[in-house]
Amino acid sequence: MIGRVLALFFLCFSLAAHPLQAQVRGLIIGPGAERYPIAVSPLKNQGSGPDGKRFSEGIADTIARDLTLSGWFRVLDRSAYIEDPQRTGITLGSFDFRDWSILGAEALIKGGFTPQGEDLLVELRLFDVYQAKEVVGKRYTGKAKDFRRIAHKFADEIIFQFTGVRGAFDSRFAYVSTGGGRFKEIYVSHLDGSDKMQVTDNRTINLSPAWTPDGRSILYTSYKEGNPSLYVFDLFAGKDTKFSSRGGLGGKWSPDGRLAAVSLEREGNTDIYLLDRSGKTARRLTDDMAIDVSPSWSPDGNRLAFVSNRSGTPQIYILELASGKTRRLTYSGGYNTSPDWSPKGDRIAYTGRYGGRFNIFTIDAQGGNPMLLTSNSGDNEDASWSPDGRFLLFTSNRRGRYQIHIMQANGESQQRLTASGGDDTNPSWSPRSE
Amino acid sequence: MLRVIRDRWTWVGPRSDLEVTVRFGIRENGQIVGLRIIRLSGDPSYDDSVLRAVAKASPLPPPPENYRKEFMDVELTFRPKDLGG
Numbered sequence: 001m002i003g004r005v006l007a008l009f010f011l012c013f014s015l016a017a018h019p020l021q022a023q024v025r026g027l028i029i030g031p032g033a034e035r036y037p038i039a040v041s042p043l044k045n046q047g048s049g050p051d052g053k054r055f056s057e058g059i060a061d062t063i064a065r066d067l068t069l070s071g072w073f074r075v076l077d078r079s080a081y082i083e084d085p086q087r088t089g090i091t092l093g094s095f096d097f098r099d100w101s102i103l104g105a106e107a108l109i110k111g112g113f114t115p116q117g118e119d120l121l122v123e124l125r126l127f128d129v130y131q132a133k134e135v136v137g138k139r140y141t142g143k144a145k146d147f148r149r150i151a152h153k154f155a156d157e158i159i160f161q162f163t164g165v166r167g168a169f170d171s172r173f174a175y176v177s178t179g180g181g182r183f184k185e186i187y188v189s190h191l192d193g194s195d196k197m198q199v200t201d202n203r204t205i206n207l208s209p210a211w212t213p214d215g216r217s218i219l220y221t222s223y224k225e226g227n228p229s230l231y232v233f234d235l236f237a238g239k240d241t242k243f244s245s246r247g248g249l250g251g252k253w254s255p256d257g258r259l260a261a262v263s264l265e266r267e268g269n270t271d272i273y274l275l276d277r278s279g280k281t282a283r284r285l286t287d288d289m290a291i292d293v294s295p296s297w298s299p300d301g302n303r304l305a306f307v308s309n310r311s312g313t314p315q316i317y318i319l320e321l322a323s324g325k326t327r328r329l330t331y332s333g334g335y336n337t338s339p340d341w342s343p344k345g346d347r348i349a350y351t352g353r354y355g356g357r358f359n360i361f362t363i364d365a366q367g368g369n370p371m372l373l374t375s376n377s378g379d380n381e382d383a384s385w386s387p388d389g390r391f392l393l394f395t396s397n398r399r400g401r402y403q404i405h406i407m408q409a410n411g412e413s414q415q416r417l418t419a420s421g422g423d424d425t426n427p428s429w430s431p432r433s434e
Numbered sequence: 435m436l437r438v439i440r441d442r443w444t445w446v447g448p449r450s451d452l453e454v455t456v457r458f459g460i461r462e463n464g465q466i467v468g469l470r471i472i473r474l475s476g477d478p479s480y481d482d483s484v485l486r487a488v489a490k491a492s493p494l495p496p497p498p499e500n501y502r503k504e505f506m507d508v509e510l511t512f513r514p515k516d517l518g519g
Binding site: 022023024025026027028029030031032035036037072073106128130131162163164165 | 435436437439440441442443444445446447448449457478479482483486487501503504505506507508509510511512513514515
């Protein structure tokens with residue numbers, strides 16, 4: 001396996017000669033493979049009405065799912081929990097940590113909720129079981145129907161407490177699905193599959209969804225009027241508008257949202273152009289006989305990664321917008337496509353053919369140090385970074401049909417997200433929700 | 435022996451500069467005795483995770499016969515790994 005990252009730990013031993021030192025000394029870097037054991041208790045109903053588990057278990061389930069998807073936690077099976085959350089408190093001193101330490105839980109989440117008409121008041125707390133102390137507590141108010149968003153927000157808070165960087169689970173992703181039929185439609189969903197929404201319904205082919213930086217709209221390519229063109233769907237207003245009247249394939253908004261880089265076919269040749277917000281051409285970026293497609297912006301908006309077959313095979317290139325200078329990024333393998341620039345700017349994810357299958361790689365944005373993240377698991381394509389740069393979405397046919405999967409940015413902890421029955425492809429992770 | 439302890443160590447934390455050192459003995463039967471921290475990390479939760487990992491690893495595989503005396507005095511240092519971000 002080329003460039004496969006080695007697990008970040010090593011073990012070493014030495015025998016000491018000095019009498020004051022211990023006879024045997026050792027160093028351990030990085031905890032073992034086991035994930036951090038955490039218990040997520042169902043929430044206490046602090047209101048007067050019945051709950052029917054909707055909020056009590058619904059919020060706990062959503063937090064548990066997010067923590068599991070992060071790959072850092074092992075959520076302990078609820079059927080083993082000893083205490084009754086409806087009969088104990090949710091604050092320090094009102095429950096017994098031994099009920100949790102005996103299960104092997106090293107951290108514990110407890111909480112309560114109070115329905116208030118159409119609203120919901122939720123209080124959530126994270127405890128360190130062995131230190132017997134509260135790590136963080138938060139109160140949230142929202143519409144009762146949006147209870148899962150509150151859970152996602154607290155999961156992101158837990159990840160902040162543990163890793164120093166807020167999680168990215170209060171966000172969504174867009175993808176393309178055949179949904180069992182022969183058409184390709186665009187959908188948007190939370191990472192846990194909840195609040196799934198069908199964006200297009202025109203019974204043709206719709207591709208390459210890309211978010212506006214404000215997370216409000218999706219730019220996509222559709223064949224609904226015959227030739228492929230770009231459209232913008234406003235998720236809040238539910239409004240669809242044609243973006244480019246002159247055709248277009250696959251576009252991405254610049255980080256400041258003022259321009260879109262798109263590939264357009266003009267006079268039989270496909271090049272990359274910048275369009276302004278009204279869809280008018282602002283600038284032509286590439287001008288050669290080759291096919292130039294799949295632009296992806298650097299987070300500072302100064303450069304674009306794109307795919308070109310100018311060398312004979314599809315490879316990834318970097319274009320510096322100010323100077324117009326282009327350099328080739330990928331050299332290994334005869335087929336490298338679908339670049340996605342990480343939000344931190346340091347790495348670019350892409351799809352490469354390796355071992356006769358498509359696989360996900362990342363490479364330094366400066367070039368070099370390619371790292372294979374998937375292998376021996378069918379075809380893996382279309383990587384999309386999380387807004388915090390620590391995860392990637394991708395599509396894989398490792399279980400037959402193409403399904404959207406998530407993994408950590410180093411390739412660890414690969415887990416399936418969708419199972420629509422059809423082929424789910426082209427994932428695009430939304431910006432953070434505010 | 436190090437692998438056994440490492441596999442029982444669970445920790446997720448924002449700081450990659452923490453370091454804790456423990457000292458203990460390993461008896462002929464592999465039992466860990468006299469476990470104590472000789473250098474604290476400054477983060478009690480981190481210190482605690484290391485103590486738990488070592489305690490959970492007892493009994494360890496018996497130490498090599500020729501080094502039983504040496505293994506009655508073991509010093510282990512633990513550093514976390516960088517989680518990125």
